[in-house]
Amino acid sequence: MATEEELVRAIKKLLSGEAPGVVVPIGDDAAVVEPGEHQLVITVDTLVEGVHFDPDVTQPSDLGYKAVVVNVSDVAAMGGSPRYAVISLGVPPDTRPAWVIEVYGGMREAAEDYGLALVGGDTVRASECVLTVTVLGTVAKGRAVTRSGARPGDRIVVTGALGAAAGGLRLVRGRETDTRRAVMTDWGRQLVGALDRPAARVGEGETLAQAGASSMIDVSDGLALDLSRVCEASEVGARVVLDDVPVSPLLDELASAAGVEPLDLALHGGEDYELVATLAPEAVEAASRKLLDRFGTRLTDIGEITETGFVAVGEDGAERPLEAKGWDHFG
């Protein structure tokens, strides 16, 4: 392994320190930035080898890219705009410097895609790879959308389609010959791509905030679990129409190939990084039109916020309890 100083020099070259608002870039005791008269949105997320990714199947650049995007998604879910990121990367001492540089390269790529500056990085020795990214965003004063504002009567809306990332995970973890073959198909590659290179809905989040979203969250642990968090924080219930949940069409092929239930992945799979928001009924149509016009993103009404209860409505119109299970890192 290169010395810390050599590595820091190589990483410094990779990081974009000349972005607007960056007063002191990486390389000093701390970075200095100037966000202007906004409120700041702060979020942190960690990806651990063996828990969140498998270094044998995940490309280092994808790892870096995703570590940034999952945080950008949290900023988007507040209605904010990402601005700055700081990194901490722990790697085993026998890690190839090229691998570390590729991780930073992926982070830089995500930073460029989402217009944020990587302003700090700490690389330390660890017995496994642990990548922690902190992202700072800005939001207009008083305009952050929390989880706790949903009101009975609000419609529940979701961006894009759900379940593809969980389908990708199923494929890369699958040991059967059939699923391993599926990774090589067009739809298989797209499913794995949804897992490795998720997209954060930044513009969509800002637009939903402007449209008056009363609450918002990103789907990191599955629609059911994440929506249950909104209900808990807002002290309300929810009624989800299963037929209306937008399931990724990429899952059709996987369903025939591997016998999985697409709706199950959409409800409980996680890592989609779509946004779930609550809106007054009269605001849904205009918001849908804006999302489609501006970003080509579909917004789907999947049910309503109720006083109490957490239920799914089936094809037959009957209500059943919706299980708030999903991806629990300690489960």
Added chain:
Amino acid sequence: MATEEELVRAIKKLLSGEAPGVVVPIGDDAAVVEPGEHQLVITVDTLVEGVHFDPDVTQPSDLGYKAVVVNVSDVAAMGGSPRYAVISLGVPPDTRPAWVIEVYGGMREAAEDYGLALVGGDTVRASECVLTVTVLGTVAKGRAVTRSGARPGDRIVVTGALGAAAGGLRLVRGRETDTRRAVMTDWGRQLVGALDRPAARVGEGETLAQAGASSMIDVSDGLALDLSRVCEASEVGARVVLDDVPVSPLLDELASAAGVEPLDLALHGGEDYELVATLAPEAVEAASRKLLDRFGTRLTDIGEITETGFVAVGEDGAERPLEAKGWDHFG
């Protein structure tokens, strides 16, 4: 291990989310804060089990405390004031919840000591304990003190005394009966305390910034290595008078007990979190008086910034190269 949700609830109770400027505390997708019209100082540092601490000898509350303080020290070294922190804690699945809570308790204690709010936390599974803390501070516009402003003719000054933390490390790592006995003495406990509960020089850093410090850095990796970083960033040299380097008096006893050279620990030991600044010669006296009056902290003039070279002046007045070695995590 408790489920993630149970742990998050316990941790939420521990974190101080009601501090001034905190708009949305921990518990949502991201925290929202309002730093006002300042520039922001951002820094991140990671402590890894087996690399930065030994869980068999380090108390979890000390670990949490120190993880916050090392970041606060980086903010201090920019002349900034710490305001907010976000945490990422990776722990093995068999970790006792009480241990995790104690780590957060130590972080809370440091947050109270330094007046900052813990606004975010992510607890994930890992195969060893990895604790990453990001601290945000504020600094008046254009007033951040970097490493790159030192000019030939400036005096080099250092706060407090150096080497105690390295002495403490020597004691806790020592396997001889003598050093193990020394841990139980009064001076031994103080040395270990300097290692486990370092102090960050926040007020001192602000005062040195106001006094016109042309550069500043905190001593995390040893005076020699950290000063060499200032010289590299500022493209200057340094001449350090060894007799003037303030060596912690606690090291006298260790020197007789374990045969270590106190000056060696002061120059190359690290983890002292004192500040090294450069000042115009005429500014030193007033800055010294202010630090003593306001904080009871001694400021010592240890040499001068030169055009080139990196040398130490010995007792005999002869110059020798000063080795820029210290604590390198990859060494």
